[in-house]
Amino acid sequence: MNGIFEVRWHGRGGQGIVTASKILAIAAFNEGFVGVQSIPWIGAERRGAQIEAYNRISYAPILLHSQVYAPNAVIVVDQSILSENSSTTIRGLKKNGFLVLNAAHSNVLSSLRVPEGCSVYVVDATSICLELGLQVAGLEILAIPMLGAFAKATDLVSIKSLENAIKSFFEADSVKKNVDAILKAYWSTRKVHLKPEQYLSPIPPSKPVRIPEIHHWTDLPPVPTSTPSKGSIGKTGDWRTHKPVVDREKCSKCLFCWMYCPEAAINVDSDGFPEIDYDYCKGCGVCFNECPREAISMLVDEK
Ligand code: SF4
């Protein structure tokens, strides 16, 4: 595998996709991948509401921390989400990618459109959960068997790595049920072939995405903030002995420094570069430590 393998999970709150995405990250690490990420994307609504989770898996450390927009694999744990709006669910799926579905009947597949070269895999995760009693507070934890289906479809993680991840994640008395669900799903997952006209290139744009995509900090909703002013202990810039200075030649505009600065003393200029507010920068050096490009130097401040 070259580069980063990206996964997007679709499910509803309570079906275990956040947990399953953490387990997949642990299993991938067990498998020898050095860069692994698990990212939940949930809103204010929880149980029953549509949520997403993401994984990134790579043989090298990953510096990108964002939603997944162009997944190599999409896992849909609740087929009602696919029926509601399949084009939103499939959005961005790469050509030659993987679509792994929880579906009991093939009728859900008749209206499906997938990118050219995509491999579609199906497993009846709901029946597996019901058979094993894999439920919490009345809801089937559908995402657990989907881990087995993902392993079968992509061959990216082994059952052994998933089993070890389950053992490290759950109490001993829950391990067997979860591992059995993964095994049953692994052996019952099947590849399905759609009609030739269901493979499209390119995929038409989807309806507006229910969960907003944030590609850049400018997509973030505005947060009301007060204007900093001199407090009772003076301006925090007065505390500084060392001053951070950004080298724009090295800076990639990733804005990790902006995100991590504990004083919110980093603004973003009109070109997208970080701009340090020396009135309030206390010289703690957090930005210097977090910058992945070593674009920040801490110089003695001779003010
Ligand atoms: S200074 Fe470093 S951390 Fe900040 S935006 Fe530039 S590269 Fe990213």
Ligand code: SF4
């Ligand atoms: S040195 Fe500390 S306070 Fe100053 S900009 Fe960097 S992180 Fe913020």
